[in-house]
Amino acid sequence: xxxxxxxxxxxxxxxxxxxxxxxxxxxxxxxxxxxxxxxxxxxxxxxxxxxxxxxxxxxxxxxxxxxxxxxxxxxxxxxxxxxxxxxxxxxxxxxxxxxxxxxxxxxxxxxxxxxxxxxxxxxxxxxxxxxxxxx
Numbered sequence: 001x002x003x004x005x006x007x008x009x010x011x012x013x014x015x016x017x018x019x020x021x022x023x024x025x026x027x028x029x030x031x032x033x034x035x036x037x038x039x040x041x042x043x044x045x046x047x048x049x050x051x052x053x054x055x056x057x058x059x060x061x062x063x064x065x066x067x068x069x070x071x072x073x074x075x076x077x078x079x080x081x082x083x084x085x086x087x088x089x090x091x092x093x094x095x096x097x098x099x100x101x102x103x104x105x106x107x108x109x110x111x112x113x114x115x116x117x118x119x120x121x122x123x124x125x126x127x128x129x130x131x132x133x134x135x
Contacts, residue, residue: 060114074098
């Protein structure tokens, strides 16, 4: 599926709506099927030609983290299979949009003391125009 400008705007709108709801006392959670997940705190910025992302996952075991990257997104899901259904303290989910200029095949992730660090290298995208001859 090709990402479009409006898909990015819609994702940003949803993210900002969630933040404003949280600021007004509504819990930040995502409902998936019959389970509820909390959104972990997250920061993203460019460092040394890499997109550096950190997510706070307190009380989580490394074995419970499911980290996926796809075309235009980074997805983190933490689900403790042993926890009770109603206990969502250690259940997290976050899907983050990624820019086009990152190399999703060379992602490096580390997890220590409740902090997941993810580095994705920046790549150059060729946006040169090409002259097309008309027959």
